[in-house]
Amino acid sequence: MNLFKLFRRGTAPIARERLQILLAHERNARSQPDLLGVLREEILALISRHVSFNPDKVQIKMDRGKSVSTLAVDIEIPNTVPLMYQKAI
């Protein structure tokens, strides 16, 4: 048994560490509903009805201040014909 220990180190400590980090994150996410995720989904669904854009070129940021918070939505829209007019052509 000890020979094994000499030749190779087990991978269990890596498993433990990865789990500890992951679960700390997941437990935190569970306790507060994903407001930003919901906002992102609904805003993108609304905008995509009218213009086409690359979902990767979207940034949504929320800054929480003491008295007010700000929500910044940054969507890069290519200079092509908007969807609503494409349909008409």
Added chain:
Amino acid sequence: MNDKRSARVVVVTSGKGGVGKTTSTAALGAALAQRGDKVVVIDFDVGLRNLDLVLGAERRVVFDLINVIHGVAKLPQALIRDKRLENLYLLPASQTRDKDALTEEGVAKVIAELRSKFDWIICDSPAGIERGATLAMRYADTAIVVTNPEVSSVRDSDRIIGLLDSKTDKAERGECVDKHLLITRYQPWRAARGEILTIDDVLEILSIPLVGIIPESEEVLRASNVGTPVTLNNASSAPARAYFDAARRLKGEEIPMHIPSDSRGILNKLFGRKAA
């Protein structure tokens, strides 16, 4: 059946599939019945039932849980009494319906009716976190979280513990489901080599009390092959003894935890064969 009892409702759950929920339900149910308690085990895995098979009652199923919920059959008609243990009963799941046939009200009614007739109601949860799993845990007083010492199983168990603390009847009433960890398929020789998470690792991560450690064993496979709970098929085997101890701990007895050790001979060690 007399009506003077007041059952404890136990859910056997895990999130992940294949970790040993059904095997553990059968073994713990049998162990409690072998000690004289009156036990009913309920299969909540609608569409993929297996508790009947593990208990060797697959050819005796006439009515099931869904039939009772829909009023097609009365509860006593659907209960199957074990041929070896007169205190052990099975309420099978439906094989032809899907999980949507389960209703919260229906499950509540069945559990309420069983409570006065049994000492233990053990609900075998399906894998996953959907309807079947949430309804299996819905009315539980006690939960047994079945976990393998492996990353995906531990992560899913953590998720299930979160659900037990939020989506159960007890949690919604501001009370707490009594949670116990049952580590199954534990391979001491792998733990000794640092290949799998140790018992302490899993306990530290999940932080719920340990009710038992079931060693990986061919006895478990042998028992399910013949349709007999392992506690009945080979009562002196290592997994059976671990299940008996776990059953006693569930009843509130304090007995020292036996951590399985590597009991293989030198040749088996050299050739890396599994211990029984």
